[in-house]
Amino acid sequence: MNWTLEVVIVPVSDLDRAKEFYADRLGFVVDHDTVISDDARLVQLTPPGSGCSIVIGKGVVPEMPPGSLKGLQLVVPDLQKARAELVERGVDVSEIQVVGANPRPVPDPLDNVGFVFFSDPDGNAWAVQQISSRA
Template sequence: MNWTLEVVIVPVSDVERAKTFYAEQLGFHVDHDTKISEDARLVQLTPPGSGCSVVIGEGPVVPDMPPGSLKGLQLVVPDIHRAHAELAGRGVDVTEVQIMGENPSPTDDPLDNVGFVFFTDPDGNAWAVQQISSRA
């Protein structure tokens, strides 16, 4: 049996601000923006090429988590320098490329597996982006 992770709920304080950040600055696709009731709204966004989406929202339809409390979310890209340039070009406050340890599976590109950049969303939810150009 396959088990797939398809949704991660990201706690935010302002759904509209977060939607703008994830859609316009990160380039995530807005799958849907659903107003369930006067006090309940869900927005699902998916990174390009991903099988997993993030959901932001308000009201009783989302878990009670403090905005900005989610740490360690990770995206994977085949080219960390290109990802860095895209994020910076869209106004995301992203770190410079960092090498985290030694490459456990040496490849032609020394940044594979160990090249990272980091950023936070407007609430402080922390994201990493890792370079993996291919999986063995």
């Protein structure tokens, strides 16, 4: 049996600001933006190529303090290209960091151990890791 993670709720304080950040700055696809009532709205966004989406909302998602989600991680095949794209889109992203030692020989020294880090406007923390091939 497959168990797939398909949605992660990201707590935000301002839906429109968060939607703009994830869609326009990060390039996530807006799957839907549903207004249920004056007090309830749900926005689902998906990173390009991902099987897992994020949901931001009010009135229909569990209450969590905005900015309290830490450790979300995206994976890309080319970290330098991904970082350049984030910088071009105005994201305040860290320099490339090598975390640990590579567990196996690979042609690119950033594979598996190369990361950049950023936060959304509320302080939810993200990492981007380079994995261009898997064992």
